[in-house]
Amino acid sequence: MATGNFSSKNILGQGGFGVVYKGILVNMTLVAVKRLKDPNFSGEVQFQTELEMISLALHRNLLRLYGFCLTSDERLLVYPYMPNGSVADRLRDGGRETPLLDWSRRMHIALGAARGLVYLHEQFNPKIIHRDVKAANILLDENFEAVVGDFGLAKLLDPRDSHVTTAVRTLYEEKRLEVLIDRDLNGCYDKEELDEVVKLALVCTRAQASARLKMSEVMKVLEGITGQPGNLEDTQTGPTQQCEGGTFSFVRNCSDVCDGSSFIIEAMELSGPGEGFWIGCGVIVNI
Secondary structure: OOOOOOOHHHEEEEOOOEEEEEEEOOOOOEEEEEEEOOOOOOOHHHHHHHHHHHOOOOOOOEOOOOEEEEOOOOEEEEEEOOOOOEHHHHHOOOOOOOOOOOHHHHHHHHHHHHHHHHHHHHHOOOOOOOOOOOHHHEEEOOOOOEEEOOOOOHHHOOHHHOOOOOHHHHHHHOOOHHHHOOHHHOOOOOHHHHHHHHHHHHHHOOOOHHHOOOHHHHHHHHHHHHOOOOOOOOOOOOOEEEEEOOEEEEEOOHHHHOOOOOOOOOOOOOOOOOOOOOOOOOOOOOO
């Protein structure tokens, strides 16, 4: 009923797990209902146990699981509705004189996503390794704060769907990072920050897991690059950016700156199924 019998008019998106529908509950709460595809699920008891564990992961930069439905022929997950969609959605907007995701906001989103992953990797018990981090799984709330989704569902993936790309490292060594930049930014970006974040992303995607940084280390690097604390408690929007006459300058608001489980998975995949490739904290680029 909430989704109009899974009406095509209510489709928000689809990916490796299935189709997501916008829904309205009887109390008028807006939700996103993920209708999972029909892969080979683990036993129903184990599946339910894992979902209940995921629902305990509560953090302002993680997508909360409201509830789920398991029947003989349906697997439904219910989440809060994110009014600004995903980073992938916003990167596809294009054609705007002023992009919704300017450089400063993209950096702010990268830091928020890192915050959520730090909680999953190092603070939540049992630890959860995402294994499917990409622009489509970084959602945006009403304030364009990053909300990491689809964590803890890696077991539902077909490992053959995973993919790895070395295109960014090819380009970095050739000092051609400008090729990565989203044209919708109209040249309004910080070249030094770009260089630092791409170097960080390359470290995050080293083939050997032991050679990668911990997410807490990634967050500290991003804090240094953005000048923003990584453990903000209150919801804030990112700093704004202006581009005048081809020159670049940041305009920051002071409040932005001052103010033993089955889930323990070796993080060998660099990204997962679905379109696009999210390079570490690379919401800053559109590949």
